[in-house]
Every structure is written in structure tokens, then in C-alpha cells.
Amino acid sequence: MVRKLTAAALATLVVSCAPEPQKPVKVRALVLSGNSEYVPTEVELQTITDIVALEGQVAKMRGGARVVLDSNDPEANAAKTEEAFLRALLKEEGRPVTAHYITDDQGVLWPADFHTWNLVTTYYNLERAWDYFNKVVDVKQAELPQMTAYYFPEFIIADTSDEPMRDNAIFFAPTQSFMVLPFETITKAPLAINASVLTHEYAHMVFNRRVYNGRSLPEPISAWSLSGGTYTPALNVIKSLDEGLADYHAYVASCRSTFGCNKRVLYTSIDGQSESDRDLSKTTCMSRELRELLETANYNSVFSGREYQVGTILASALVNAEQSAADRETLARAVTAAYSDTTTTKPGFNQLAHAALNDQRAFTLAVAAKAIIRHISEFNLKQRVCSQFATRLQIPIEDLVGGVDDCPDSTTTIVGVCESINP
Template identity: 30%
Template structure:
């Protein structure tokens, strides 16, 4: 165990502050490497069609996009009274990032994640990333899970002048939530089979299932972030321009209520758009609809007899462990995306994974309300429960 100064949110003062923390999983302090994460510096990643034209395997993909695979980072510290203090900005950023990954991992392990999943997962620190079709120049002001490299990306910051994303524990936990989803629902596959089955020509005939994957990933990743931090407004500390749009707690009907019919209407309205315009529309909208799902989970956790941790235990089981109704099982059995594009299927997977009656009832009440579902649609899981009635 190592005592180290990192930057963390203080809910009492309402600001991020330097504070001492005990890090338990480091194996190499100077390289900030350990069971929670493996930082890689000085990498250059280039993703474009020309490089990927003949890629068929994971190794070929890595060889094609990693112009420079990078190298271990080096962190500098000053020691005082047994505590390590980062000596410069990048050392503080890396130390804080590692601590944030460790907290996300410890929370996931407590919820039931198998220890071998995401152990020592790489994160590319301030990589030089160029994406075909994106803005010219390298990518900045973002953080992400890059499933094709089974890695996290912590980009350089440029225009964002608030708390750096790597220092925002909720942002790192959100990305770790994506990693959990990939490890469980996609069974760790570098290129999930649904991408080929549903979109054999590169364009997906059944948009409902394809877009639903993005919606539930973003919503559930936010739920993981809230679980790790206990802070439903974690995005606000680094991305204040979002306002309360991602807050699962403060109920706003327009933000927290949705339905299958509304989803199908949106899909029909955007269908005539070009593929690029559809992608642009849903790249924003998936966060907004995802907030409906995160809000339903948060609302369920407020009911008597359950807790947020119990709700998140249930969510993790719903990914694969709960059996034939789990999200992973449904995804694998759906050959064209026509089944997975239903909120009824998503809600059924989560509720069916509940390990106790209070949590089941709370999830029924919240999901039926927030997504306008009936007990009959949930196939006997919620016949004894009424919706909360907040969405009307």
C-alpha cells in the first residue's frame, strides 16, 4: 500500500482538492502500473480506411493503427512524512488517473466482476490520435474506452479548462463501465459478432438494435460512475456546459421519461438521413436517452429495502450471469438486431437479474414508469407491482 497525494472532489467544499489517498494495487510506482491499469505514453494512433482495408485479426488491427505503440510513463514524486507528492502536472494527472481506475475497479469487484476481467487494462495517456472523418489534427478533450484495442484513452485537453477528465473520478468510472460492458456482454471479444451479423455490408438494416447498444452502454456507464463516486452530477465538474442534462437524480419529465413508441418515431424520422448524419444525430442522442436508463436505476435505488449497490449488483448480473434473458445471451441470439432494439428486452434483462424481492419491485416500478412499460410486457416479472407514476 502506498500513500499518495491525488486530486479528488470534496462534496463539502464543492471543489476538487489535493488529498492523501492509499493506493493498494500498484506494482511499479514510477511507471504508475498495477492491477488497476497500465498507462502508456507517447503513443500515436491513426484510424483510417486505407490502413484497415485488409485487417481481419486483432493483431493486424493493432499493427495497422498503432503508428507508435508508445512506452511506459515516468512519474516524479517528492516524499514527505511517508506520503508521495507528484512533482509536476503530468505526475499528478497520472497518479490521480490511476487512483480513479483503482476505485472503479474495486467497486466493480465488490459488485461481482471476476478479478481476471480488465486486470491491468492499458490506458493511453495523452495519445496522438487521428480519426478518419473527424476534425483535422489530433483528438483532444475527451476520454474513452477503445474496444478494438481493449484499452482506455485519456486524450490531451485543449479547450476544456475545468477539471481534466483524467482527474474526474466519475469520468474514469464511466469509461470503466464501458470496459465492464465489453468484458461481460461482448464476452471480451475485440470485434463483437453482432457488428458483423447485424451490419454485414457496413450499414445496419435494423437500426433499433444497433442504436440501442449505444444507448444502454452510455446509460449504464453513467450508472457505474454514480456508483463509484456517489455523485450524480459528476460530469458537471469537467463539462459544466452540459448543465444537468446527464443528472439521473433531479427528476425532469422531458429528461427522464421515454418510451418504445418515441424511440421508433425517432428512428423513422432519422431514417431518410445519410448514414453520416444518422451517426451524428445518435452520437448525441444516445447520451440523452441513456440518461433515462441511468435515471431509472437511480430511482429504483431510492426505494425502501434496496440500495444503489444492490441495484448495481443486479445490473452486472444482467449483463451475462443471469442466463438466457441476460443482455449477453439476447445479443448473441439476435441475428439481425430486431430483438435487441426493444426497451422491454433491456428492462426484462435487468429486472430478471434481481437477487432479492425489494430490488425486483423497485426496478419494476421505476422501469415501467420511466419507459412506459406494462407488467404484461415484462412477462410475469412485475405482475404484483405498480409503476411509480412520476412520468404520468
């Protein structure tokens, strides 16, 4: 069924008028307007080198790929290197897409079919995320390489289901690529059209490169999954950081958009509880139950799914610490600087996690929070982040203070936000 759909999708893209514009390219994409509607909007793609194949400095789109993750796959299990593992998962690597445009009187390209709208908008959203990380967060272009984005691939996680996955946009570390999956039940904006969702996924890529050295199979995840037994506290923490900070970056990046600051990453794509649970404007607090699970549950059997809850509290703590647009951007840079730092006085998540491979108790939420704190140099902002962490994440103040760059001794919780769960 899906293979048929994918073939059909590609067939519509084969006929092309093959325009050859110079970059930047003026093209229409679906962009969320101030009225909360997706409107065909004239945008400039700054990095595109092939508008027909949708390839450029930021991404290259590939159609017709097939990716299978299966714990019983002999080829994958025999792989001795990450490169071999990646090749084993990629059953079909796909081929360039062919987009189809109509040029208007002003020389602007209009996508001529649905898939071209979806492809162009996907590229545009990835380019905006790339631009945000480069210009606002100060991540060098060398750290943001061209990524393959598989468009409507057949993606199967065999241990879960034989059916290909749908309705998602993913950064998939094992293949070091993005995937824009076919949609089925999402009847609102497809996820790839949603700029916040793609920024969230792009942020996972940056996290993977900095915290996990760009590994397909990150060492902390493998070591902690295997060594944990019933408890995987460090794995629970690092997964929560990855999700929460991805939502936080999606929020900060959205403030540069036509729509404006968007505290709801899934807004316009998904309705209901799972959307509202991720709303960063809501007051969310660490509960005793959630902290107990964070510290004692096994990620793979119990905790999985709750990393979003902890992540949302972390992201909303950061959002509530800002008092200006300048704070927001400073904080986004500080958080990302904390991903990796070889300075001995303020090690990053990367260094802290790799030092704790054999001792999950050494990589706690407080340790990670301190890594962020130490990367904020502006005193007032640091103090506000400290108060937010103590209040919303309920990190005991004594765990946040002490060192030169740590929280000031004067740190207090904020009254009337969260009921304290600490003694």
C-alpha cells in the same frame, strides 16, 4: 502541434528521483472534496508495482502513443485478426512514463509536476473503479485485467478530422485500452481527474468484456451496423444500455467517495446543457419522438448521440428505484449480472444480443429491461424497478410481465412522474 506537446509533456517526466516504496504506496492525488474542490489528498495506491512508471495490477500508463482510426487505412483493412487490426491502429505504441515526486517528512510522495499529478490521479481513479467493480459489484479480479492507459496520445479519427482529438477520456474497444487525451477547451477539471468520468469509462470496459466477450470489434455492433439498412433498433438499444449503465455505475461508485453520491457524471468538468442533460437527479421521461427514433432510426446516420438520452432515463429509473444503500449495491450487482448469463431462464444481454444478430427486432428495450428484472431476486426492489421502467422508460407493462422471474402482474406506473405515451 500535438506531437510537439506530447514530446514536451514527456520531457518534463524524464527527470525522476526514482523512489522505490513498497505497496501500498502513500501518495497525494487530486480528489474531489465535500466542498466540491479538487484538493491534493493523501491516498494509498493498493495495486501499484512501479510508482515511477505508474504500472500495477489495474493499469499501465503509456506516453507518446499514436492511434489512427481510418476507414481507408490499407493495413487496418487487410487485417485478418483482431490482433492484427489492433496493431494496425496503433501506429506508435508509446513507452513507459516517468513520474517525478518529492517525498515529505511522513514518507508520502508528492507529485512534482503537473503531469505527475494528472498521471497519479488517473491511476488512482482507475484503481477506485476497479475496486468498486470487484468489491461492490462482485466482478472477479480475473475479469478485470491490467489495462493499458495511453496518456496524452495522438488519437485521430481520420474519417471525421485530421486533427487529433482533445478533451476526452475514453475506453477504446478497438485497442482494448483507455486513452486520456490532451485537453484544450475544458478549462475546469480535466476529465482524467474526474473520478466519475473514469468510472464511466471503466464501466464501458466491463460491459465490453461481458456483453461483447472483450472483442475489439463486437459482433452485434458489426452485424447490426451492416444489416440495418435504414433501421438499427437493436444497435440503438445496446448503445443506450452501455451509456446509461456506465453513468449508473459512476453514480453507485461515487457513493464510496469523500464527495459522496454524485448523480452528475460530468459535474466539475463541463458546464451547461450537455452536463445538465446527464443529471440523474432530474426527471427524464421517454418521449414519443425519442422512442420512435430508438425503434426506427439508423444509429450511424441519425441516432448517434441520443443513446445518452435513453441511457440517462434508464439510469435515473434505477436510481429512483433504490430506497437504501443496500438496494443501490444490490441493484448494481443485478444489472451487471444481467450483462452475461448462460442460464436459459434468464439470459444476459450477451446471449440475447448474439441470438439476435440476424434479427434486430428481437433485441428491444423491453427485452433488455426484462434481463435486468430477472436478475433482481429481492421482491420489493424488483417491483420498484418494474414501476420505474414502466413509468420513465414507458415500457408497456404487458411487455414486462408474464414469466416466473419477470415483473409481478401487480406492476403499475407511478402517478405524476411522466405523462404516459402508451395507449
